[in-house]
């Protein structure tokens with residue numbers, strides 16, 4: 521593995537024998553290492569069995585995202601794996617709210633568009649929910665046999681969505697037809713959004729966060745919240761579940777109690793800045809500017825500029841973007857130029 525400069529636009533990249541990593545994974549407490557598992561899992565789903573076109577990217581990313589969770593479970597236990605699965609589901613639901621329904625399918629609709637658009641929550645997280653459901657329908661032992669046979673069957677080849685469907689029809693639906701129907705398979709792969717029978721993942725590990733949230737919203741000072749056992753995913757859950765509108769005094773209380781502004785964990789910092797921007801908590805702006813000028817990982821940068829845009833921080837957005845843009849990877853520059861074209865004066 522090689523850790524690249526902070527401008528590296530992705531979490532990781534699965535080059536055979538030399539995975540590239542963003543330095544934002546280095547949190548000081550090994551809390552973000554699941555991306556390492558993800559890039560290694562691509563050795564099988566991605567580099568051994570590859571997607572034939574970008575439309576079929578979900579075959580790489582869905583299975584790999586599922587394997588990531590299995591590796592986390594094997595190394596860190598079921599509780600941590602469930603936490604990460606629930607966070608993954610939350611990201612998917614968030615993207616479902618803003619993405620047109622026609623885009624919410626496993627095969628990406630990019631035949632005549634920029635293939636970068638295939639890298640979305642549906643090719644990763646919806647596809648991984650599909651694989652998780654296959655596991656729960658078949659039972660883990662039977663599903664693991666299917667997985668091994670699938671990878672062996674297609675090893676060293678590039679396959680399309682339809683190659684997978686055909687293979688599933690000849691194997692899964694024959695051997696396990698009592699557990700999964702052809703209609704259900706088609707609904708998962710070609711249907712929009714999540715199937716209506718889908719049961720969202722849950723984790724009792726978030727109960728303590730729910731209790732803290734309720735206390736905080738009910739007026740308890742931040743320093744009285746029981747957070748000592750929390751790991752990064754608990755913090756992410758806490759920040760994502762705060763009400764849309766939070767008062768300035770509550771934000772100041774949270775920041776003073778937990779030093780969220782300038783937090784060394786890039787995930788927590790990003791989620792905190794999103795809450796702060798939405799609520800015009802301007803105290804964060806200098807630290808936000810440093811963060812956006814230092815880090816060029818699209819996963820963090822894009823949502824933060826979107827929040828600035830939605831919250832109407834036009835002047836600040838232009839200043840930060842002009843300063844940060846030269847340090848971003850060209851692929852991210854193109855996306856942000858398109859997203860921010862009004863603010864940065866390309867049109868209107």
Ligand SMILES: [Zn+2]
Pocket residue numbers: 558562580581584
């Ligand atoms: Zn991947």
